[in-house]
Amino acid sequence: EALRVLAGARCRFVLLGSVASARYVEPLLAIFGDRLFFPPAFVGRGDMSRGGVLLRCVAEGRELDYAPVAGAERHGPRPPRLPRRTR
Numbered sequence: 001e002a003l004r005v006l007a008g009a010r011c012r013f014v015l016l017g018s019v020a021s022a023r024y025v026e027p028l029l030a031i032f033g034d035r036l037f038f039p040p041a042f043v044g045r046g047d048m049s050r051g052g053v054l055l056r057c058v059a060e061g062r063e064l065d066y067a068p069v070a071g072a073e074r075h076g077p078r079p080p081r082l083p084r085r086t087r
Contacts, residue, residue, distance in 0.1 A: 004031055012037050014066060016050070019043070025069060037066040044078045052082045059085070 007013075015038045019025055028036055041064060042050050057064055 001031055004035070011035065012066070014038065015069060016042075016054070018047075019069060019072075029070060034068055034070050036069045038069050038072070039064040040067050040072070041065065041079075049079075049082065056082065056085070 004011075004013075013028070013032045013036050015025070015028060015036060017024060019038045019042065039053070041053050045053065053064070
């Protein structure tokens with residue numbers, strides 16, 4: 001609660017972990033409400049795959065797309081494997 005107040009009304013909070021489990025999402029939604037966002041590209045992905053998405057965004061110099069957690073589809077089919085990165 002204190003973090004939400006200190007951050008100010010324009011601050012958005014981004015959840016980079018799993019959004020599939022209500023165990024983590026519901027308490028955060030109760031505090032941050034419509035200011036809680038997540039990357040829809042994470043839906044259906046495990047920890048390592050989410051990390052792969054983040055690494056690719058950094059390598060490409062682009063930011064992830066974000067959507068509000070409230071009302072979002074947080075469960076979905078597993079997306080195709082990420083292509084191998086070339087070094």
